[in-house]
Each structure stands twice: as C-alpha cells, then as structure tokens.
Amino acid sequence: MTGTRAASTVDSSGRDGRDGIGRLVADGLLRRRELSIALVTIVLALYFALTTNGFADSSNYHIIAQYFAPWAIIAAGEVMLLICGEIDLSAGYMFTLAPFVLAVFVNNGAPLIVALAGALIVCACVGVANGLIVTVLKMPSFITTLGMFFLLWGVALLLSGGSPVHAPERGALVAVLGGWQWAELCWAIGIVVVMQVVLSGTRFGVYTFAVGGNPTAASEAGIRTRRIKTACFALTSVLAGFAGILDGIRVGSFDPTNGGANYMFLAVASAVIGGTALLGGSGTVVGALIGAIALGIVHEGFTLAGINANAFNAVLGIAVLAAMMLNIYLGRFSRAGT
C-alpha cells in the first residue's frame, strides 16, 4: 500500500469527471430525508392549490419565490456552519447591513460592480471576524454571533439613519442582481447547486463534515479545523450579504427593517426542516432549499387562505420541532438497525 500512493496522485485524467459530478448531484438528491421533505412540500402545494383561489398561478409562484429565495441563500451558508457544529445568528443583520455598505460605495462614486465586490468583501471580513473569535479565542459561536447580531444591527441603523434609501435602478447588472423578477430565484437555485457540489464533491466538504463530526479526529488527521470553520463563517456572511443586496435591488429600496432575526431564524429553520442536525456532522444544502420552499408555500398558502400571520409562526414552530425530533429518532433508528 505504501508505494502505490505517490504514483496514483499523478494519473488524474479528468475524463470521467462529468460522471463524478453527475453522481454527486444524484447522491445529493436521492438522500431519503430530502425526498421525504420534498414529498411533504408537494403535498402542501397540492393542498393549497386545491383549497385556495389563486395559489396555482404564475404571479403567485413569483410571490412564493420572493419569500423563500433569500431564506434559501442564507440557509446555504448556515447549513455549512451547522454541519461543522457552529451557527451564525448574525447572518440576518448581515443581510440588512450589506445593501447599505453597497450604497456607501455607490455614493462615493464607485461603479455598481465595484461597490458589489466591496460590499461582499466587507461581509467576508465580518464572517472571518466571527470565525476567528470562535476558533482562536474559543468563544461559543452562539455568543459570538449574538454579539455580532447587535453590532451589525446597530451599524445598519447608523449607516441608514433609520430610514430606507433608493436602490440602484438602471443597467444590466441591476437586472441580473434582482431587477428581473426571477433573478433572485435563479441566484438561489444556482447558489444551492454550487454549495451542494462543494459540500458533497470536494475536500472542503468532507472536512466540513469531519470538523463537525469529530473535531479531535479531524485535527489529528491534520485537517486545519480553524481554517475550515472560519471559511464557513465567511461563506455564510457573504451569502447572507449577497441575499440582502439581491432582495434590496428587487424591491427597489434598501430598508433597515428588512432581514434581521426573522430571516436568520427562517434560514436556520429551513436547514433543520431539510434534515441538517444542529449538533453538526450531517446535512445537505438541497434539503435546506426544499425546507425553505415548504416554509414559503405554507406562508403564502396561509395568506391566501386568510389565516392570520400568527398562525404561520405556530405552524413553523411545530414544523421545526417535528423535523428535529424526526432527525434525531430516524438517526438513532437507522444506526440501531444495522
């Protein structure tokens, strides 16, 4: 076994690469938990389509997409963090703050593309700060990102002066970033697919699972656990900030009351409903997208059915609890069964 190792690292051909990626996507999609939540989502959609007026309608699909697209984009990052055993409570206010950072760049004369890059770099720095506080100073991520949650909220209010500002409205880039009505949905699906491939098809993905599943073992194997966690924090912040910018451009104004705790918790709820364990070590990004779609359908279905918004929260609560319990007990059951 000793001699063959060095030899075979050289012989990569990439010829069967497509086959590998196809398998990855299939692997990701065919996991049982994703399938069961997908089934629930379809049943929900059918139920509301049959019982309410105007559910099965393209303008309504558009509204549903507007709900879940930002949740799904934030969740794509949160899933990575949850898998490596951490959580980012500040993601919701990263979502709120990022558009105002973009506006600062734009107001100082930067072209939109530069402003976007600048805003995303600022988001990445916030994520790296979260990551370093957690990994180097060994603070629990719950406390660290709770602090960051208030800090980002405060900065968003200071930058905005507490009132909304106009979003950029002209140009092809604006259309790509949310001006076109399906842009946000396309971004959400694209980001989810890319993140799922990263998670199940790359070393970074394996290390994310390893760091969450058994940190000691991961570092004994030489995996740089701090770097993996910090990268996941940065990724989450960037995705949350990007979602905030997309959402702001779609609406046409940047609003300091948009996003916040609600969006962050809905993203985490999407991840949990989609099968991600809060204790780390398992989860999929595709599952989180399906979880977000399910929540979006329930939200819009209730609106159309004339049920008040408070009932949505009650249903959301039950769904999260049920999903967590199912995850834990299904996990135990399948482990005990073999």
Add this chain to the structure above:
Amino acid sequence: MDDTQDSPAAIRAEHVGKRFGPVTALRDINLSVRRGEILGLIGDNGAGKSTLIKILTGYHKPDTGQLHIDGEPVGLRSVSHARSLGIETVFQDLAMINGLPVYLNLHLNTERVYRPIPFLRRKEMKRRARECLDSIGIDIPSVTTEVGRLSGGQRQAIAVARSVYSNARILLLDEPLAAMGAREGGLILRLLRTLKERADLAIVLIAHNYTQVVDICDRVNLLQHGQITLDKPTSETSVAELLDLVAAEYRVQ
C-alpha cells in the same frame, strides 16, 4: 534488543529520560523494535507507558537520551514530524468520523481529487479502500457504510488499516484490545499477524492482557517505575512469569 542481528532497529530509544517537574516519569529507557517484529509493552498504570508512547510519537520531547530511526539519530519536533517519518499511533479514541463512510475515513486528509478542478475521485477512493481492506484481510461488507454503524472491532481494524495505508513503517497501538470481546479481539489479533507477515512494519503493542501479549508478540518489555525491567522473547517467558513480576512489587513483605 541487540541490533547486531541484521538491519538496524526500525526505532530505538537510547537512555531516554523524562521528568515532569518533581516527578520522574521515565529514567534511562532502552527499547528497540525491528521490522516484522511485534513488541509487547506491558506495565502497571503509572509505570510510564503512555509517556513513552508520547515520546515515540513526537508529542513529548525527551529530557535526556536519543531516538534512532533506521539507525539514524532523530529529534522528533512534533506529531506531524513523527508521522512524516512513518510513525503512526492508533489511540483508543480511534480518530474516526462516525458520519463519514469507511472509504472517506480511510482517506481522511489524503483524499484523491481530479485535476484541475478538485472534485473528489470517489470511485477511485472506494476501489483503493476495498483493496486496502482486502490486502490486510479486514472483512467489512461495504466501504460506503458509515463508520458509526460498525462494531468496535471493525472500527479498530479500520483505524489500524488507515495507519498502515498512510505509509506507516512504525505502528504504535495503544491498548487496541481493551474493552473488546473475544470475537472482536480475534479480528484484531488476526490483523496484527497479517501485518507482521509483511515484514516491513515494526509494531509496538501496549496491552494489559498478558495471554494475548504472549500469544501475538515476539518480544515483551516490562516497564516499571520508568524503567524497562524485563526484555525477553515471548518464547522464553510465560503469562505466569509476567503476572508474577508485575504483582511482585505490591506483595506484602
């Protein structure tokens, strides 16, 4: 113990001593293992076994004395330095990721990827994992099984396989047979015999079960109060003698 027989010892400790503050953990340790040999290291709790293992794996630096690998003097700087020289340790916690399948655990941090886009070469890793397990006779039905679903013996076997697989030339096993039933323990003992036949691996086995030590090891070293007080081929000793030696120091005078 003598290196004169054929090749130099795979690893040799010469006059190694280690103190922790006022406590002398090891004094003047002389130990050596050749390739193709299994050395049993026994001794009561607190005798210094784990300190010795930690020195051999580069975790602690010895205060006095010198380590030699293949006859060359080396100063181990760190665990990863030791690992780069082919010294692998299987600790009791096994360092397995329960949520990942067998083949990914076997390739942890040595994953194969495509170039230039670094996607995982899953098919190749599965094949290599299968080859690895087959070559040392570990019976795991599927390499895609999550490690968390396997028994303690199977996990231990995979941990050993991974060490061997990652270029180990000197394998240190810290009580691999503890807390294991007869069938499970048998699995590991068979695995150790297979590894020994390959003759390119030097193995140090820490164990408390002297029957197993006499059964599997070529030589046994007894560690007492930070010194090696017995170094004998197992063919020249017996379970009774080992038990007697260990018990002797506690006998009421």
